[in-house]
Amino acid sequence: MSKLLEVKDLRVSYHTYAGEVQSVRGVSFDLEEGEAIAIVGESGCGKSVTAKTIMGLIKEPGKIKEGSEIIYRGQDILKLSKKEMGQYRGKEAAIIFQDALAALNPTMRVGKQIMENILQHNKSMSKSEAFEEAVKMLEMVGIPDARQRAKQYPHEFSGGMRQRAMIAIAFACQPKLLIADEPTTALDVTIQAQIMRLIKDLQKKLNTSVILITHDLGVVANVAKRIVVMYSGKIVESGNSEDIFYHPKHPYTCALLNAVPRLDLENKQVLASIEGTPPDLLDPPKGCPFCTRCRYCMKICCEELPEMTQFGDGHQAACWLHHPMAADCERPKEMEVSK
């Protein structure tokens, strides 16, 4: 498999009146063709900004810092001209947003919104051909009466169908890369499962690479092969989903996993949560960003950023607990080293 996308040292800041908010602070990961990865993290950790940057949708006051690179098939998309960007968006890469109702134009028929994408990248196609294509797309994402539905407006669709329509728009030109930015957050659980299955099926069928962005580890499990855990604009851990789920190497990942509600919880047991709030990105801490909320925080954590420690098979985590000198320190039980 060859690399489709390489994100290298991505830094994005928003310049506000209060100062520079460093939303993404040096994120690097890569994605192979046909692969699905997940970026997981809580609100404000920079995952959506990363997604938008890959689509080239960062606008004022957001700014991508010098030295950041997003290499798509050997080309840095941050250096594309406007015209090349227009060909990249929609044709090569597509995005699905969280709230499909807000992400669909309320005054344009659904079919037309799909056609728009098709026509933009197939200049020779006639309108009626594009309409047929749009109907086909709606059928593919499992919308019944697609021909009728194509003539309706988004508000006439149910929540799940709107997200399906969004997916139809995204897949209209069979992109190589799909970014799903919290595609199921606004939906109820049964619909969530359907939408995730749909995305997974289409990914297999069309051999699309998927970046799934979510705060819900439960959603990720059977879609993504690899998981990237982000915290306050940085990657704290990444690796295969089995490694992340069964052998987490960062206290934050452990805490996230503990916070996933389970069916076998006792009746009145309080749901686990992570105490405290993420650091202020106007003035990020110089040490590990998680140190103030970490139960295993050491002195060094507040003073110096931990290096990435490699555990083989692409599994890596940035935590001082993996330093040889911290071998005897207390750590989450998932992270215990078997001796």
Place this chain on the structure above:
Amino acid sequence: MIKYTIRRFITMLFTLFIIATATFFLLAAVPGDALSARAERLPENIKENLYKKYGLDKPTMERYVITMKSMLHGDFGESITYEGQTVSSIIRDKGPVSARLGLQQMLLGVSVGLLLGVLAAIKKGTWIDYLVVTLAIVFISVPNLVFGLLLQKVFGGTLSWFPVIGWPQGDELWFGGWKYTVLPTLTGCFVYIATYARLLKTSMLDVINQDYVLTAESKGLTRGQVIRRHVIRNSFIPVMTQLPMSVAMCITGSFFVENIFSIPGLGLYYVNAVSGRDTSIVLGNTVIIAALYIIVIFITDILYTLVDPRIRIRGGKK
């Protein structure tokens, strides 16, 4: 749809009834009447006859019933100050003058305003944006009679390009005599420019930040395509609420502009009627103008459904 129209029509009649009643009693409560100035110097018996002729000798309630009855039959009564003129004849004579002036002002003002609004929104934060905003503030805060006098001075006086006063009459009532209409139209259009430029700019900036604009961009559309196909239509919805008011306003005329340029329009006449206590004229005009407003609002409600598919009129079959 038919049910809806009927319901709207009934509400409209009810509204008109309330407006007519309120206007009538307000006029009755104002000290003095149309004849008091004239009658002062007349002998007692002539005065009595005069009052009797116009029915002003009767008690208020009785006059109210008589007025409402005749209004039901479409008779709004005769002018007291201007012998022989009725409400319908006045509207027939003066209406078109005000309507042409108003429509010209509105068409010019709204189109320039919308254009500036789009420009300011697209070029947000540049000098164009600031220029438009400044112009809008100036246009909306300076009364149009100031602009009128300035334009008269510069283009009518110093440069002598256009006549200072007057209005095309007769055959040229609707088309023709353009040179007379230039200055009044300009004077009146500034308010529209300011209102619509600001309105459209605000609503466009609002729409530009919506998620569906991001979706449109993520399809690879150019900026122009995104603005044309996705932003403009959605940001026109608030403009549509403003438009009917402007249409009605332009037909009822603008007192200041008509006054400055001596245009024989409805606005000027209406104000004179109020100060002259010309009850039947004021009442008739008010009811007709109110009816006009209500009809225009009804038309807009239907236009809404064309712009925004989310609004569908209920009460019909579907």
